[in-house]
Structure formats: C-alpha cells, structure tokens
Amino acid sequence: MSAQSITTLTLFGIKKGHWCWGLAQMGTMPPLLKQVKGLQFFKLLGSPKGGVFNIKPDFYLYGMFGVWESEAVADNFFKNSSIFYEYQQHCNETWTIKLNPIKAHGLWDGVNPFQVTKATPHLTKPIAVLTRASINVRAIPAFWKHGAATSKAIEQAEGLIAAVGLGELPFVRQATFSIWKTENDIIQYAYKSAQHQQVIKKTRTDNWYSEELFARFEVLGATGSWKGKNPLESYQEEASPV
Numbered sequence: 001m002s003a004q005s006i007t008t009l010t011l012f013g014i015k016k017g018h019w020c021w022g023l024a025q026m027g028t029m030p031p032l033l034k035q036v037k038g039l040q041f042f043k044l045l046g047s048p049k050g051g052v053f054n055i056k057p058d059f060y061l062y063g064m065f066g067v068w069e070s071e072a073v074a075d076n077f078f079k080n081s082s083i084f085y086e087y088q089q090h091c092n093e094t095w096t097i098k099l100n101p102i103k104a105h106g107l108w109d110g111v112n113p114f115q116v117t118k119a120t121p122h123l124t125k126p127i128a129v130l131t132r133a134s135i136n137v138r139a140i141p142a143f144w145k146h147g148a149a150t151s152k153a154i155e156q157a158e159g160l161i162a163a164v165g166l167g168e169l170p171f172v173r174q175a176t177f178s179i180w181k182t183e184n185d186i187i188q189y190a191y192k193s194a195q196h197q198q199v200i201k202k203t204r205t206d207n208w209y210s211e212e213l214f215a216r217f218e219v220l221g222a223t224g225s226w227k228g229k230n231p232l233e234s235y236q237e238e239a240s241p242v
Contacts, residue, residue: 005040005115006071007101007217009177010078011047011164011226012062013093019059021090026062032083033064038073041113042066045166045175052154052165052176063166063177065130067113071098095226097179099128099217106213108132114215126161126219126235127183132175132212139208154178159185162231179219179231186216 014022026044033042047061048054068074078084078096088094101114154163154176163178180186222232 004070004117006068006074006220007099007114008064008066008068008074008078008096009099010064010066010094010096012064012087012091013095013226014060014062015090015092016060018090022062023059025087029083036077036081036083038069039077040067040069041108041111043108043168045168048165048167051152052163052178053174054165061164063164067115074098093225093228095222095224095230097128097222097232098220100220102216102218104213104215107211108213110211112213126179126181126232127186128177128179128217128219129186130175130177130213130215130217132166132173133209134211135172135174135208136210137172154189157185157189159188161235162226183216 012022026046029044030042033039033044043065045063045065047058047063049056049058066074066077068077101116104112104114104116106112154160159181161179161181163176166175166177167173168175180189219232219235222230224230
C-alpha cells in the first residue's frame with residue numbers, strides 16, 4: 001500500500017467533561033488539518049446518540065475520515081502529529097481503521113476522493129461500507145421519519161460487525177459507516193431487507209438527496225478501541241497490520 005493512497009477513519013471517544021473541547025474542534029481543527037502534508041482529503045464528523053440514525057447528537061463521539069497519499073504518510077500522522085496527540089489528551093479512547101477503496105461512486109462536496117484499486121478483495125474478509133448524502137431541505141422530515149427503522153434494520157442485520165452514524169451538519173449532511181464479515185453479507189442485507197429496499201426506493205422517487213456517495217472498502221486492519229474494544233480484533237490475523 002505504500003505506493004498508493006490509503007483511507008482511514010478514526011473515531012474519538014471524548015473524556016467525560018471534555019465535550020466542549022470536542023465540539024470546538026469541529027470549527028478550529030480543519031484549518032490545521034489543511035496544512036498536513038500528504039492529507040489529500042478529510043472530513044471531521046459528529047455522531048448521533050444511540051443508534052446509527054438519531055437526531056440527538058453525541059457530544060462524546062467524533063470521527064475523522066482521511067485520504068492520504070500513502071500509508072507511510074498516514075502512519076506518520078498517527079504516530080507523530082501534534083494534532084493527533086492533542087486529541088489523545090482529550091479522549092479516553094481512539095480507534096483507527098485502515099481501508100483500501102474497491103468501489104466508489106457519487107460525490108462528496110463535489111469530488112470523489114477515493115482512489116479505487118483494480119484488486120479484487122477476498123470475499124471472506126471484512127468489508128466496510130460508507131454511505132453519505134446531503135439531504136434536500138424539503139426531504140428532511142421524510143428522511144428522519146424512517147431513521148429509527150433504518151437504524152434498527154442495520155444494527156440487526158446478519159453479518160454486521162459494527163456500524164456508526166456520522167454527520168458533517170446536523171439533520172442535512174449524514175453518513176453511515178458499517179463493517180461486515182463478508183461482501184456476501186452486504187449483498188444479503190441490500191437485497192433482502194424490506195426496510196432497506198423501501199428507503200432506497202423513496203430516495204429515488206422522492207429525490208431526497210442533492211448529493212450522495214457510496215463507497216466500499218477492503219478492511220486492512222485497525223488499532224485502538226471503540227466502546228472499550230477493537231471490533232476487528234478477531235479478524236486482525238487476516239488483515240494487514242496497522
């Protein structure tokens with residue numbers, strides 16, 4: 001992976017009492033991240049409380065998507081960056097997953113940031129999925145009306161390892177990141193979940209989104225903890241070390 005770009009997602013579990021600091025970083029940290037050499041694309045993201053979709057924010061969980069020019073550049077950031085060090089001082093846990101994009105279509109702020117490789121992943125290894133969208137204002141009530149049911153459908157899906165809701169702006173710019181045991185599990189959920197099929201149909205017929213992006217990733221490995229554990233710990237021996 002050293003010769004090609006790599007994608008990472010980091011989740012930050014903010015320490016009790018430090019929520020004001022965590023919230024402030026959504027505004028103060030982007031200018032600093034823009035100066036990080038080799039960081040080609042990034043998004044700082046908030047998270048909902050409880051399920052994957054929830055209108056109530058969780059002020060103790062944040063995320064950062066990053067696309068790096070190489071794995072070495074990403075490793076250097078997480079090992080030596082003063083930015084990441086500062087986050088660690090205000091977090092009781094951090095978790096970083098490395099990802100290799102294998103499919104991506106759509107746009108995120110007008111661009112598709114993911115460099116898709118031609119390599120075919122092992123179908124028996126964990127696969128991650130990112131879906132994100134900018135919701136048309138008139139479609140916001142309909143989107144959130146289905147939020148609880150959609151969240152429940154994902155969380156109860158067979159083969160799901162972990163899932164988290166993420167967002168750039170409350171209510172209108174939302175994303176879901178999920179990890180599945182195999183690609184076949186994703187296919188089974190996508191085509192056999194009645195709730196999922198209903199929502200997908202409505203997004204098209206009712207034009208819910210002004211912009212959307214769907215990406216699928218080969219999971220390379222993960223370090224740290226999320227909710228007290230590494231969700232990929234039992235799969236690490238089949239993934240590249242982080």
